[in-house]
Amino acid sequence: MSRRALTLLLAGLLTLLLGAVGAWLPVPYVVLSPGPTENTLGEVQGRPVIRIEGRETYPTTGGLNLVTVAYQGGPGSGINLLTALRGWVDPTTAVVPQETIFPATDSVQEVEERNTREMSNSQQLATAAALNELKIPIxxxxxxxxxxxxxxxxxxxxxxxxxxxxxxxxxxxxxxxxxxxxxxxxxxxxxxxxxxxxxxxxxxxxxxxxxxxxxxxxxxxxxxxxFPFTVDITVGDVGGPSAGLMFALGIYDKLTPGSLTGGKTIAGTGTIDEQGRVGPIGGIQQKMVGARRSGATIFLTPAANCAEAVRAVPDGLRLVKVETLRGALDAIEALNSGDKAAADRVPTCTSVSAD
Missing domain, CATH: 2.30.42.10 (PDZ domain)
Known part of the structure; x- marks a missing residue:
């Protein structure tokens, strides 16, 4: 073998070796993927997601599913380049800089504590929104x-x-x-x-x-x-404020006669305040994928997330634009009414994006 050929061979092997080593080096990114869904009308680990005591409740059917985002990476458990590359080519995941999830000034524990605090706060706000909608004094x-x-x-x-x-x-x-x-x-x-x-x-x-x-x-x-009665919400290891809308709908459904969903599986996301105003969330692409995998055909989408959502909506999922709890209730009622004209008037992200 000539010296030139040997040099090229050694250079090639060295390049392969460096590439293999580099693929396993940690990178400052986080991979977001569809997380588990939970039916707010159902149970988690044998306990009702929403338990109401001290007030009459009514049977429910179907699903009002909250959706979540799972993540890989973060301080102390970083991902390698190979994992990041797989995430970049997978259309159901997103690869984002680590600091967008874990600010440099916050520890993992502080981020988790903040997520837990936001979840607790969203449950309070969801309960207040539902009771305000029902004119129950708080x-x-x-x-x-x-x-x-x-x-x-x-x-x-x-x-x-x-x-x-x-x-x-x-x-x-x-x-x-x-x-x-x-x-x-x-x-x-x-x-x-x-x-x-x-x-x-x-x-x-x-x-x-x-x-x-x-x-x-x-x-x-x-x-x-x-509140004038007990509303207890159990969701397991889920944090953040984005389930507020679905909690409010679940509480409303349990406190009113008849089935809000008409037996359908409806998923959605969005923060909520005590006046029932729905706010935007992160990870909309992954949440839509999780919703479709759970069998949902309707996805309640915060108005501010519509532009992003229409670019990545899975087949078979109808995006319903919502700005308030009242708007979400009206949309669901219209879709379950059997009246095609009423269903066609339901605000959708697709129609908004085409304006």
Whole structure:
């Protein structure tokens, strides 16, 4: 063998070796794929997804399926280049930079805690939306959801504390609390009165500079609702706020006579607020794939996700555009009415994208 041929052979082998090694090197990406679906009218691990006590409920049929996104990768469990390449060629998955799921400033534990907190909050908001739609009175308080590490509130305010007043003024919204804090200069005392385990507790915090001329105490808060009966939601290892719409529909169905779905399998996604407004979510492509695999033929799609959804909708799945809980209920009723003209008037992402 000539020296030139030997050199080319060794170079080729070295290239193959480096390629093989490189394929197994970790890369800073996360692979998103269709996750499990859960019927909000059904059970998870032998327990009802939605359990209502203290109020009459009615039998349900069909499915109101929430959809999820699974992921591979992240800090401490990164994927290799080969896995990323497989994800890039698979039309049912997405490969995204790691920092879009796990911000560099957050640990995996902090991301998971935030997802759990968002899921809990979405369940509260979904219940409030359903009860508001049914004109069932509820009471609202502002509760502590967490505190920022190293902030004045950390270790002083506790998760679940209900904020009664700030500086002697009763408060009932997060905006009122934020405004009360902003009236202070850095270093000034902010007096919180909270209800903790049935007792009122006074907590004094020193405001600190937060940039842009603002101050903060480092408390994370959200509306929490006092319902006239128990609504308990169990979904297993699922986090984030995107199941809010489907929780609200499931609660509404259980509290009203007749079957909302008409026996159909309907899937959907979207955040929700207490007024029933539906917001956008991430991972719409993977969620649609999961919905179709679960047997759904109708997919309730947040209006803000329509443009993205129509580009990747699976065959056999009708995208229904929703902006509110009331709109979703009207759409489902029209689709189940047997009236073709009414069904044709249901807003769809396809028709929106063609305008």
């Amino acid at each position: 009471r609202t308080v502002i509760a502590v959801q967490g505190t920022q590490k190293g902030s004045p509130a950390h270790g002083r305010l506790q998760v679940g504390d209900e904020i009664v007043s700030v500086d002697g003024r009763e408060v009932s919204t997060t905006d009122e609390i934020a405004a009360a804090v902003q009236r202070h200069q850095p270093g000034e005392r902010v007096r919180f009165v909270v209800e903790r385990k049935g007792k009122r507790v006074t907590v004094d915090l020193n405001a600190v500079a937060a940039g842009n001329g603002r101050v903060q105490v480092g408390v994370l808060m959200a509306p929490q609702f006092k």
